[in-house]
Amino acid sequence: AQSVTQLDSQVPVFEEAPVELRCNYSSSVSVYLFWYVQYPNQGLQLLLKYLSGSTLVKGINGFEAEFNKSQTSFHLRKPSVHISDTAEYFCAVSDGAGNQFYFGTGTSLTVIP
């Protein structure tokens, strides 16, 4: 079975500063990787996904992530954050064989004005 580790539970960052949210996964098979964002009192919204191809994936709202197979990581980055980026971010992995996702415990990003 897969597992996902989000190394930071809370990340405070000043507005317009860069941010990186870390995600590592464990799997012995090929995986599909995802980042979701959850705003207060809402469901999860897909930010970006890696299925195959280029290891640098660009998503919505200026976010990007890089798939690193040797380090089994899929870190999320944004060069300049905005107040509206304050939210909970979840990394997820799927083996593609079925439709079961495994989520990390989430990283709470707080952007400080």
Place this chain on the structure above:
Amino acid sequence: KAGVTQTPRYLIKTRGQQVTLSCSPISGHRSVSWYQQTPGQGLQFLFEYFSETQRNKGNFPGRFSGRQFSNSRSEMNVSTLELGDSALYLCASSSYSSYNEQFFGPGTRLTVL
């Protein structure tokens, strides 16, 4: 296209009662997954239905059950509620053509007193 809808949005029950939550997937989506989200545990996978059949199941007690109807709408039921069942229950749907992208509903907030 309308998104995933969940009803009710909020629910208050007492210990020992049972509850039924409903999820209507995006039109054309045949897969519906359910998750329990709590502050301490993050998102935990409950089960996934595809074309009225349970295809995957998480590690939850038998008090948690679900079903899917021919129109792909899904319900989950929790019997003999416990205080620890208080959580946000999220439903996600996906299509066969993009089966690795899940679209989430806003969730049902269940409080057990």
